Amino acid sequence: DTGVSQDPRHKITKRGQNVTFRCDPISEHNRLYWYRQTLGQGPEFLTYFQNEAQLEKSRLLSDRFSAERPKGSFSTLEIQRTEQGDSAMYLCASSLARENTEAFFGQGTRLTVV
Amino acid sequence: AQRVTQPEKLLSVFKGAPVELKCNYSYSGSPELFWYVQYSRQRLQLLLRHISRESIKGFTADLNKGETSFHLKKPFAQEEDSAMYYCALGSSNTGKLIFGQGTTLQVKP
Numbered sequence: 001d002t003g004v005s006q007d008p009r010h011k012i013t014k015r016g017q018n019v020t021f022r023c024d025p026i027s028e029h030n031r032l033y034w035y036r037q038t039l040g041q042g043p044e045f046l047t048y049f050q051n052e053a054q055l056e057k058s059r060l061l062s063d064r065f066s067a068e069r070p071k072g073s074f075s076t077l078e079i080q081r082t083e084q085g086d087s088a089m090y091l092c093a094s095s096l097a098r099e100n101t102e103a104f105f106g107q108g109t110r111l112t113v114v
Numbered sequence: 115a116q117r118v119t120q121p122e123k124l125l126s127v128f129k130g131a132p133v134e135l136k137c138n139y140s141y142s143g144s145p146e147l148f149w150y151v152q153y154s155r156q157r158l159q160l161l162l163r164h165i166s167r168e169s170i171k172g173f174t175a176d177l178n179k180g181e182t183s184f185h186l187k188k189p190f191a192q193e194e195d196s197a198m199y200y201c202a203l204g205s206s207n208t209g210k211l212i213f214g215q216g217t218t219l220q221v222k223p
Contacts, residue, residue, distance in 0.1 A: 003157075004157075031208075031209055033209070033210065033211075035211075040123075040215070041215055041216075042118075042120075042200050042202075042213030042214050042215050042216050043158070043200075043211070043213050044213070045210050045211065045212065048208060048209070048210060055208065056208060056210065091158070093158075093211075095209050097209070099146065099206045100146050100163055100165040100166075100204070100206075101209060102160045102163070103160070103209065103211060104159075105157045105158040105159065106157060107157045108157070
């Protein structure tokens with residue numbers, strides 16, 4: 001599968017623990033996005049990178065969340081001191097930097113905080 | 115504020131019936147609009163975009179700037195169309211997407 005891949009697919013963690021998710025985009029895509037999706041809602045934008053630069057962060061992204069894309073390839077999303085409200089599906093997407101371009105999504109990481 | 119509204123959470127039709135999934139948006143500039151679909155146990159994928167004005171799997175969507183709508187239509191629903199459909203508004207500068215809440219389409223035999 002040469003699409004966007006995310007790891008792990010599922011993560012169960014205890015409240016207060018830190019978790020880290022990884023996203024590998026399609027290799028030639030210079031843009032990478034993180035979204036969060038809760039039950040019954042559409043995906044909500046969290047942050048995006050163009051190459052290695054993080055260019056926008058949503059107000060949804062509290063200071064417990066940090067994302068990196070160190071070499072402009074894969075990205076990690078870390079959540080520190082997890083809370084039950086962080087339970088959600090975390091989606092990664094990648095695209096080329098042009099107008100009306102298609103975003104390709106990964107299968108997501110489902111986080112459950114107990 | 116930029117917003118996408120999909121008023122129906124669930125749309126249930128019989129096979130062969132026409133389908134219209136509603137989408138309204140709020141955006142001050144020139145919108146980029148998309149329909150994404152998620153079939154059971156599959157990832158979210160693009161169905162169509164307003165700029166291409168094409169029919170994909172028999173679906174079409176017309177951008178109506180006066181009504182700020184981008185409804186998705188298909189004249190004859192098939193069982194394999196059953197899925198979750200999301201309308202999304204894209205930013206031309208960043209490619210960021212703002213999604214509606216989604217509509218589950220259920221096509222009954």
